[in-house]
Amino acid sequence: MKLQVAIDLLSTADALALLHKVADHVDIIELGTPLIKQQGLSVVTNVKAAYPDKLVFADMKTMDAGELEAELAFKAGADIMTVLASAADSTIAGAVKAGKAHGKHVVADMIGVADKTTRLKELKALGVSWVELHAGLDEQAQAGYSIESLLEAGRNADVAFSVAGGINTERIGAVEAAGATIAVAGAAIYAAKDPAEAAKTLRARIEKHG
Numbered sequence: 001m002k003l004q005v006a007i008d009l010l011s012t013a014d015a016l017a018l019l020h021k022v023a024d025h026v027d028i029i030e031l032g033t034p035l036i037k038q039q040g041l042s043v044v045t046n047v048k049a050a051y052p053d054k055l056v057f058a059d060m061k062t063m064d065a066g067e068l069e070a071e072l073a074f075k076a077g078a079d080i081m082t083v084l085a086s087a088a089d090s091t092i093a094g095a096v097k098a099g100k101a102h103g104k105h106v107v108a109d110m111i112g113v114a115d116k117t118t119r120l121k122e123l124k125a126l127g128v129s130w131v132e133l134h135a136g137l138d139e140q141a142q143a144g145y146s147i148e149s150l151l152e153a154g155r156n157a158d159v160a161f162s163v164a165g166g167i168n169t170e171r172i173g174a175v176e177a178a179g180a181t182i183a184v185a186g187a188a189i190y191a192a193k194d195p196a197e198a199a200k201t202l203r204a205r206i207e208k209h210g
């Protein structure tokens, strides 16, 4: 299983400072939606220039104009961009078309999708590279939040998936056991006292589970 760091900081300088500490321990660098909204797509270009050998993931959360927004992300240097799974099929198909034209990946973010089983099948047919089973920051803040419903959807999925939603050292083993190909960790790394140590520990948990 690969490790993706989600950077939900608000400046390119802070993102680069964090990456200086953690890049060696992660496979995929995600530039979070708030970061892209604050800095624009220049943050994607700057991070890709600094880390050309890493996969750079632009968390666009595109809801409309799929082909256009995917084009913008890929032209800025992203290797992977996200479209919302709740968007119209035509939006997702447009993003996938741009992904194919650029030889890059489009990921469908399942945030807010209630009927996961049906949508997962449709997304596979639409040709996304993988789906992200995701509970966003607001959902995580609700009382009684559990990652289990994401893992259950993953166990039953017939498509490659990543998981995002408060992954930490306690939860990452269950994420891998559910069959995820990528674990996404945001706050567990960027908000840690020692981000390098946090990323290293998450990586070690993955290696321990094989």
Ligand SMILES: O=C([C@H](O)CO)[C@H](O)[C@H](O)COP(=O)(O)O
Pocket (backbone or CB within 6 Å): 006, 007, 008, 032, 033, 034, 059, 135, 136, 137, 140, 164, 165, 166, 167, 184, 185, 186, 187, 188
């Ligand atoms: O995608 C995310 C969220 O919608 C804000 O942009 C997070 O990056 C994702 O949830 C991973 O972060 P953590 O949940 O803090 O691990």
